[in-house]
Amino acid sequence: MPSNGGNEMVKAAHSGPAPAAAVAAARAGFTLVEMLVVLVIIGLIMGLVGPRVLNYLTDAREKTARLQIESFSNALDLFYIDAGRYPTSAEGLGALAQRPPGVDVWNGPYVKGGTLPRDPWVNAYVYRSPGQQGRSYDIVSLGADGRDGGEGSNADVNSWSR
Secondary structure (H helix, E strand, C coil): CCCCCCHHHHHHHHCCCCCCHHHHHHHHCCHHHHHHHHHHHHHHHHHHHHHHHCCCCCHHHHHHHHHHHHHHHHHHHHHHHCCCCCCCCCCHHHCCCCCCCCCCCCCCCCCCCHCCCCCCCCCEEEEEECCCHCCCCEEEEECCCCCCCCCHHHHHECCCCC
């Protein structure tokens, strides 16, 4: 056994990892620049894809309102066949879910589940009977803003324009 005072053992204990392992440990993880590049790419993708997704959502809500209005129209026709008239404006669409006073023949509820759905923007549908311009009735969803008129997602959806 060489006698150099045990310096070799001390050197081996304090020399640390091998050079290849040291390089691998230094490269582990991501740099700030790499993370920023990824965030910029994600931002660009969202900037391009986001508006299209929101446009599809707006179109889907309008289509849902049109389908619900069409369903109300069918239910109103069944009410008319049974009662001989459409519900009055005072009775409203509620006459499709509960028998209104003074109606002898009522085979309802004429809407599924016996409750009236709200429009896709969570507003109540507007019902008028008689309708404007000689129509028997009008059904209107006031759109996202809940007010008459509007453009885009705020536009009204009604029973007389398809």
